[in-house]
Amino acid sequence: MTTQRAFASSADLGEKQQTLEVLADGVYALTAEGDPNVGAIEGEDFLVCFDAMATPVAAGAWLAKLREYTDKPVRYLVLSHYHAVRVLGASAFNAEVIISNDNTRTLIAERGQQDWESEFGRMPRLFKEPDSIPGLTWPTVTFSDRCTIDLGGGRGDLVLQYCGRGHTEGDIVAWLPDKKILFAGDLVEAQAALYTGDAFHKDWSTSTLDQVGKLGAETLIGGRGAVAHGSVAVNAAINQTRHFLEVMLREVGAVRQRGGTLNEAFRMTHAALVDRYGGWPIFEHCLPFNVSRVWDELSGVVFPHIWTTERDRKIWNQVQG
Structure with a gap:
């Protein structure tokens, strides 16, 4: 049996230890004990940064760490997807x-404001000085399938690629083929639980993760969790992500098929996942929203409902009973 818990991550107020890793010459990743990961890649005379954190103040602290290694200006900021904790620090x-x-630009227009309010309510600690956010972040360049940035100076290319619907309808990865380093965003988590409230579970668990795996990364930075070093660890992270999705689809599908309730689906899914994943970051926070979205998807709701602060609380209470 599960017990009623503090809403989402509202009680998670302790600071996390940030770790900046130099993955290769001019390639950086910042991880923080399960908080959202970010990264940067040096070009010849510029930087490409991957994801922006939740506020300009939080992003500024990351940039201060990065400036200990390079003073090159940021030419490109890549947004892996539209979620507020990934984009609102862009300024x-x-x-x-x-x-x-x-698709990310479309989603920002459709639900960016509601998502901002929802995520602030769920994860207040990540929003350091929220008044510093000037407004929604809008991309200035978008692409459908693939975009290549020439890093110059013999540094090779950075390939931005859409692998299919997954964590959202618009997730992209950043791939350094010469170094076999992949910034996967929230399409892959390494020893961190998944958030799937805006996901397309069937595509994600099959064709989308297949495309990620085909890249052949030997270093992978997921959306949360530690950097995966070596092909064995990379494959383990991809397989963990796939397994988490498959278990949710199986458990929720079985309850629906026998005419059960959403609350029952949550309890069965929690029981099936908790032993392996329950100690990982944001597991308890995410699972009620995840189960709700799986239920909807299996019920024929193709596109995720928009999360609002009111709907968050309603689903949290309904799913957990």
Whole structure:
């Protein structure tokens, strides 16, 4: 049996230890004990930054760490997807170009404001000085399938790629083929639980993760959790992500098929996942929203409902009973 818990991550107020790793010459990742990961790649005379954190103040702290290694200006800011904790710190980067998938721009227009309010309610600690946010972040360049940035100076290309619907309808990865380093965003988590409230579970668990795996990464930075070093660890992270999705689809599907309730689906899914994943970051926070979205998807709701602060609380209470 599960017990009623503090709403989402509202009680998670302790600071996390940030770790900046130099993955290769001019390639950086910042992880923080399960908080959202970010990264940066040096070009010849510029930087490409991957994801923006939740506020300009939070992003500024990341940039201060990065400036211990390089003073190159940020030319490109890449948004892996539209979620507020990934994009609302964008103004701190002073980027010449902000890049996303076409679908991400559409989602920002459709539900960006509601998502901002929802995520602030769920994860207040991540929003350091929220008054510093100037407004929604809008990409200035979008693409459908693939976009290549020439890093110059013999550094090779950075490939931005859409692998299919997954964590959202617009997730992209950033791939350094010469170094076999992949910034996967929230399409892959390494020893961190998944958030799937805006997901397309069937596509994600099959064709989308297949496309990620085909890249052949030997270093992977997921959306949360530690950097995966080596092909064995990379494959383990991809397989963990796939397994988490498959278990949710199986458990929720079985309850629906026998005419059960959403609350029952949550309890069965929690029981099936908790032993393996229950100690990982944001597991308890995410699972009620995840189960609600799986239930909807299996019920024929193709596109995720928009999360609002009111709907968050309603689903949280309904799913957990």
